[in-house]
Amino acid sequence: MQEFFDDKNEEFLQWVRRQWNIEFKCVRRDIDIQGSPERTLSRAVFQDKEGTLFLLEKFSKRKFQIRHNVAKAIEYLNDNGLKVALSYQKSNNREFLPFFKDACFQLSFFLDSTGIKRPDYLSSSKMGKNFALFLICLSNTSVNIESSLSFKPFSIKKYIYKLFGEIKKHNNVVYKKFLPFLIFLEKEFMDVHDKLPVSFCHGDLHPLNVLWDHDQIRAVIDWEFTGIKPDIYDAANLVGCAGIENPEGLGMPMVMTFLREIRAKKLYSEIGWQFFPEYILALRFAWLSEWLRKEDKDMLEMEEAYMGILVDNMEILRQGWGI
Secondary structure, X not given: OOOOOOOOOHHHXXXXXXXXOOOEEEEXXXXXXXXXXXHOOEEEEEEEOOOOEEEEEEEXXXXXXXXXXXXXXXXXXXXXXXXXXXXXXXOOXXXXXXXXXXXXXXXXXXXXXXXXXXXXXXXXXXXXXXXXXXXXXXXXXXXXXXXXXXXXXXXXXXXXXXXXXXXXXXXXXXXXXXXXXXXXXXXXXXXXXXXXXXXXXXXXXXXXXXXXXXXXXXXXXXXXXXXXXEOOHHHHHHHHHHHHHOHHHHHOHHHHHHHHHHHHOOOOOHHHHHOHHHHHHHHHHHHHHHHHHHOOHHHHHXXXXXXXXXXXXXXXXXXXXXX
């Protein structure tokens, strides 16, 4: 974003002032920004003349509708009490994404994070409990959100079959390596998938998409994949991410406390719990797609090994988690 955030770019700075009544002072290039930079064209933390820090993100026109839906969803959740969903600031014209030239911009307050130590966080029961409290609150505050906002339902089943069709065309080696995991899911999971109850989900819940105050959640970020999905989606993604850090993490305090807390609240249906381990495996195909896109051979090898561990230990996991 340096092409915009330059003390000499008076045109852009005046535009920022008009949109949000902010008096720009300086760009804080000394501050690390958490979350995925790939979801924006560019981003920067800047400080106003009163010392307040803001995060300004730049998006292409084609991202406008997605980002607008995210902002509206977070506004809904905030209004219903989910304060850790970091809201976006509307412009003076009540817009979440005003345009400057050929791009749109989104503004939020910047919050710092103490971060996490990987994989040490897997030993934190407090972190597991706070993740559970977040999902419980998300479930409560997103009631009837579909009546206000429109979301396209997500099917990991359709996603996997589409992905495998593309892999078979372009990478037969990868196709053969990962085909056994698809065959495993086809034994029962694929037939049951469409019967899984759905709800509103964050869509990419894992520890790196959280701003932390040690074990406490300050804010949950990166809501780009939010929407209507099987209700176990967020929990499965979180547990799956813990396991690839260290497969033993699937039985360590963060995961075990998290699962115990959400099961105690009866947050998900019995059929969801019955196929929870399989859904974790199914979601790993979305990560497989990411490693293929990045041509990350190390992560492809790790993903293959991890999926193998999940399949080989499916019944052990089911017993350990009380399913």
